[in-house]
Amino acid sequence: MRIKTKKLALLGMCCAAAMILSYVESFISFGVPGLKVGLPNIVMVFLLYRLGWKETAAVSLLRCVLTSLLFGTVMSLAYSIAGAVLSLTVMTLLKKSDKFSEVGVSIAGGITHNAGQIAVAIAVTGVEEIAYYMPVLAVGGTLAGLVIGVAGAMIIKRLKKVNI
Amino acid sequence: MDKKKLLHDLILIAVCLFVSLALWAVVALSKEKGELVVVTVNGEEYARYPLSEDREEIIVSENGKNVLVIKDGYADMTDATCPDGLCVRQHRINESGESLVCLPNKVTVTVVGGDGVDIIG
Known part of the structure; x- marks a missing residue:
């Protein structure tokens, strides 16, 4: 596949932005493991709307691998990839259905991201009680998705005139 | 924003919050001091x-x-x-x-x- 240089540069920039956001996010803690704002998802929502799911998936997976290499462990890679794959799949499907705005798509992404991480956590540790975190994480994911969706929609709107 | 999409968004938010808060309540109520x-x-x-x-x-x-x-x-x-x-x-x-x-x-x-x-x- 031939990628235009401009697009390649843009994707690289988005990946870097997502990595910085996930680094910044690592300082924000709510006392519940896995509960995050999901700042890198702003980049993913933007990419999903401006370019498409393939580019978003590439940037998202690269982001997971690089942040895990830099700040995390092999295990954190498994968690973030599970969350990323699940949320991206759901977000792509919801966007294609054309029934929800960026905010709705982002909320679904936030919740499924947390669900994916919980599923991996249960599979790895074998402790089913971790599922008790799901309601807390679902509320958190809804609110986080709301904030991210609004922010993402703003960015999409403002960068509409920028030619990609 | 598209009004129809906004409505769908709101329904999604309401359903998600309701279901998770209900589950949360069930979990919280079923808790007791462990030994x-x-x-x-x-x-x-x-x-x-x-x-x-x-x-x-x-x-x-x-x-x-x-x-x-x-x-x-x-x-x-x-x-x-x-x-x-x-x-x-x-x-x-x-x-x-x-x-x-x-x-x-x-x-x-x-x-x-x-x-x-x-x-x-």
Whole structure:
């Protein structure tokens, strides 16, 4: 596949932005493991709307691998990839259905991201009680998705005139 | 914004919040004070400690170490070798079903009720 240089540069920039956001996010803690704002998802929502799911998936997976290499462990890679794959799949499907705005798509992404991480956590540790975190994480994911969706929609709107 | 999409968004938010808050309420109401903690490493049971006596244990796993402190009927992870330190940042626990999870070290500490009753299921 031939990628235009401009697009390649843009994707690289988005990946870097997502990595910085996930680094910044690592300082924000709510006392519940896995509960995050999901700042890198702003980049993913933007990419999903401006370019498409393939580019978003590439940037998202690269982001997971690089942040895990830099700040995390092999295990954190498994968690973030599970969350990323699940949320991206759901977000792509919801966007294609054309029934929800960026905010709705982002909320679904936030919740499924947390669900994916919980599923991996249960599979790895074998402790089913971790599922008790799901309601807390679902509320958190809804609110986080709301904030991210609004922010993402703003960015999409403002960068509409920028030619990609 | 498209009005129809806004409506769908609002329905989505309402449904998500309602379902998760309802589940949360069910979990919160079914909680009761636990009597001991079960420590697992790599999914296998590592040890059981009663919450009634104060102690400090170092949980050694192949991935690292976690320091578990039991004090005043609460279990708390006070130190760990994992890079993210999320388990240390979790609040102390004492109700059955609550757990401390250290994903990098694959260590979990779960509170269970007395009498050897398993709370799963």
